[in-house]
Amino acid sequence: MAKRNTYDQDEELEQEFNWAYYKRLGKYLKPYLRRLLVVLGSILLANVAVIMGPYLTKVAIDQAIPNKDMGQLWLIAGIFLVTLIVAFFCMRYRIWAITEIGQDMLKDMRSDIFDHLQTLPFSYFDSRPHGKILIRVVNYINTLSDLLSNGLINLISDLISLIVTLIFMFVIDWKLTLYSMALLPILFIWAWVIKNKQRVAYQILSNKQSNLNAYIHESIAGIKVTQGFAQEKNAEQRFADVSEEYRSTWMHAVKIQFALWPGVQNIAIMTTALIYFVGVNRIGVAVTTGTLIAFIGYINNFWNPVINIGNFYNSLITATAYLERIFETLDEKPEIQDAPDAFALPPIRGDVQFNDVSFKYDQDGPMILHHINFHATPGQSVALVGPTGAGKSTVINLLSRFYNVTDGEILIDGVDISKVTLKSLRQQMGVMLQDTFIFSGTILDNIRYGKLDATEEEVIAAAKVVRADDFIRHLKNGYNTELQERGSTLSAGQRQLIAFARTLLADPRILILDEATAAIDTQTEILLQQGLNALLKGRTSFIIAHRLSTIQNADQIFVIDHGEIVERGNHDSLMADHGAYFDLYDAQYQMLKAL
Ligand SMILES: Nc1ncnc2c1ncn2[C@@H]1O[C@H](COP(=O)(O)OP(=O)(O)OP(=O)(O)O)[C@@H](O)[C@H]1O
Numbered sequence: 049m050a051k052r053n054t055y056d057q058d059e060e061l062e063q064e065f066n067w068a069y070y071k072r073l074g075k076y077l078k079p080y081l082r083r084l085l086v087v088l089g090s091i092l093l094a095n096v097a098v099i100m101g102p103y104l105t106k107v108a109i110d111q112a113i114p115n116k117d118m119g120q121l122w123l124i125a126g127i128f129l130v131t132l133i134v135a136f137f138c139m140r141y142r143i144w145a146i147t148e149i150g151q152d153m154l155k156d157m158r159s160d161i162f163d164h165l166q167t168l169p170f171s172y173f174d175s176r177p178h179g180k181i182l183i184r185v186v187n188y189i190n191t192l193s194d195l196l197s198n199g200l201i202n203l204i205s206d207l208i209s210l211i212v213t214l215i216f217m218f219v220i221d222w223k224l225t226l227y228s229m230a231l232l233p234i235l236f237i238w239a240w241v242i243k244n245k246q247r248v249a250y251q252i253l254s255n256k257q258s259n260l261n262a263y264i265h266e267s268i269a270g271i272k273v274t275q276g277f278a279q280e281k282n283a284e285q286r287f288a289d290v291s292e293e294y295r296s297t298w299m300h301a302v303k304i305q306f307a308l309w310p311g312v313q314n315i316a317i318m319t320t321a322l323i324y325f326v327g328v329n330r331i332g333v334a335v336t337t338g339t340l341i342a343f344i345g346y347i348n349n350f351w352n353p354v355i356n357i358g359n360f361y362n363s364l365i366t367a368t369a370y371l372e373r374i375f376e377t378l379d380e381k382p383e384i385q386d387a388p389d390a391f392a393l394p395p396i397r398g399d400v401q402f403n404d405v406s407f408k409y410d411q412d413g414p415m416i417l418h419h420i421n422f423h424a425t426p427g428q429s430v431a432l433v434g435p436t437g438a439g440k441s442t443v444i445n446l447l448s449r450f451y452n453v454t455d456g457e458i459l460i461d462g463v464d465i466s467k468v469t470l471k472s473l474r475q476q477m478g479v480m481l482q483d484t485f486i487f488s489g490t491i492l493d494n495i496r497y498g499k500l501d502a503t504e505e506e507v508i509a510a511a512k513v514v515r516a517d518d519f520i521r522h523l524k525n526g527y528n529t530e531l532q533e534r535g536s537t538l539s540a541g542q543r544q545l546i547a548f549a550r551t552l553l554a555d556p557r558i559l560i561l562d563e564a565t566a567a568i569d570t571q572t573e574i575l576l577q578q579g580l581n582a583l584l585k586g587r588t589s590f591i592i593a594h595r596l597s598t599i600q601n602a603d604q605i606f607v608i609d610h611g612e613i614v615e616r617g618n619h620d621s622l623m624a625d626h627g628a629y630f631d632l633y634d635a636q637y638q639m640l641k642a643l
Pocket residue numbers: 171174409410416434435436437438439440441442443
């Protein structure tokens with residue numbers, strides 16, 4: 049599992065430069081190879097057209113003009129015009145097609161990372177700020193956009209134009225060509241020297257960017273608390289600090305990135321000077337004026353792509369820092385995976401057995417549950433009570449296999465749940481967490497989340513059974529009322545009723561309910577209780593109860609403390625025992641009386 053992380057903590061950096069990432073990036077290119085070949089063809093054609101220019105000038109200067117051959121001059125002008133038109137259309141196509149290919153690749157990659165995130169265990173999301181996950185799916189992928197669209201266009205067209213130019217140059221004068229290339233090795237060495245510095249600078253930058261995103265995300269999520277405690281100034285200061293760190297690392301990274309640029313420029317200028325020097329000395333001996341002028345034209349054709357390739361190399365090194373993070377996310381193993389020989393759990397009756405189950409969240413963390421044993425027969429209702437942090441939620445997290453047990457086994461209808469496919473297990477289980485999550489969309493959509501193919505009638509019928517129908521009908525647009533993400537426009541009780549309807553629609557044999565802790569008025573409590581009773585009928589249920597009044601009819605009650613079941617029985621027997629349950633009940637009763 050990933051190490052725990054916070055917004056003010058940098059994520060770990062990879063030490064080695066890993067070319068394998070580009071091989072993996074190539075995998076995303078594969079589906080588009082054919083389209084890319086067509087683009088390559090058009091780039092080649094455009095380059096041949098452009099490259100003809102200096103050659104035509106040479107022919108005009110060395111032959112047509114001295115011979116005063118107007119016919120040849122017109123022909124050269126005509127060919128020139130055609131090359132310009134061909135080049136124009138080829139370039140246009142190139143830009144459009146490559147941008148599309150680049151964006152398609154990004155979309156594939158974004159889908160891969162998003163789909164993969166869906167499979168990751170809670171522990172992955174527990175271990176890092178959500179803002180740091182978000183930034184990988186959105187911003188890091190976007191940083192590749194330039195590389196994969198513009199960068200890719202330029203690289204391919206520059207490589208082709210470089211090769212075509214070199215061929216022309218070699219044909220015209222191979223010696224001058226070699227002089228043109230004389231200073232290239234210096235450039236290669238320079239690029240190699242700053243490569244790692246640049247990558248590390250961008251790794252650090254990506255970290256700071258991630259921290260900033262995490263902080264923004266966290267402060268938006270916690271805005272109510274910030275405003276409630278009038279801590280805005282504090283939040284602003286913290287934001288300013290994180291933001292300043294981002295700015296200064298950005299400046300540092302850019303400084304290193306631009307270290308390559310003057311080197312390329314200077315070498316290009318020096319090469320032109322060298323060609324003039326060598327060329328002028330050889331005019332009349334081995335070089336014609338036309339050849340020298342053509343060569344100066346080619347030198348630009350030669351250095352422009354080299355400069356562009358240098359830039360591409362720059363963005364490639366920069367992107368490495370982001371690619372590492374993207375592939376790291378893709379490589380994150382779903383902790384809870386189907387065993388290779390996993391089989392689908394057949395339709396269950398709802399018999400649940402914990403055999404000596406112990407559990408810890410972190411490998412090197414403390415044991416949270418110790419030797420839990422119990423048996424619930426089909427249709428029974430089980431209530432888990434106990435002080436906060438005792439391990440109640442952990443028990444139900446294990447039952448729905450959001451985590452694997454550290455020791456012992458959990459059996460459903462006698463089948464070890466670690467042996468079955470997750471899908472078949474979770475499909476037969478309804479989990480309602482404390483804070484019912486509402487997705488943006490209509491109420492209808494939100495209830496339908498329990499069974500995607502449910503008809504509107506089925507949705508309404510389910511809502512009626514759990515007593516949700518009444519409040520929904522009172523909303524302005526009824527079932528078609530649009531809800532905000534998290535359901536901020538609904539009350540906690542209403543969100544719970546929606547969760548009940550959603551779960552009823554899914555019709556699971558085993559029900560898990562983490563009762564909301566929020567205080568609700570008596571009337572809502574009665575309503576929820578009625579809804580819940582309707583939902584529980586005929587299902588094995590596990591309820592984490594915070595209000596003991598709601599579980600008096602439970603078949604079994606377990607009192608959990610420090611990860612152990614310290615008492616078990618039903619309400620009457622536990623009350624008669626005068627133990628921990630009695631104390632809890634009494635404390636709540638006294639509290640309610642005092643209100
Ligand atoms: N994801 C996690 N990673 C590490 N430790 C955790 C995690 N979730 C819970 N714990 C720890 O496990 C212990 C049991 O937590 P659990 O949530 O099961 O308690 P609970 O009885 O449900 O509490 P509450 O009534 O407050 O919801 C606590 O000490 C808690 O700090």
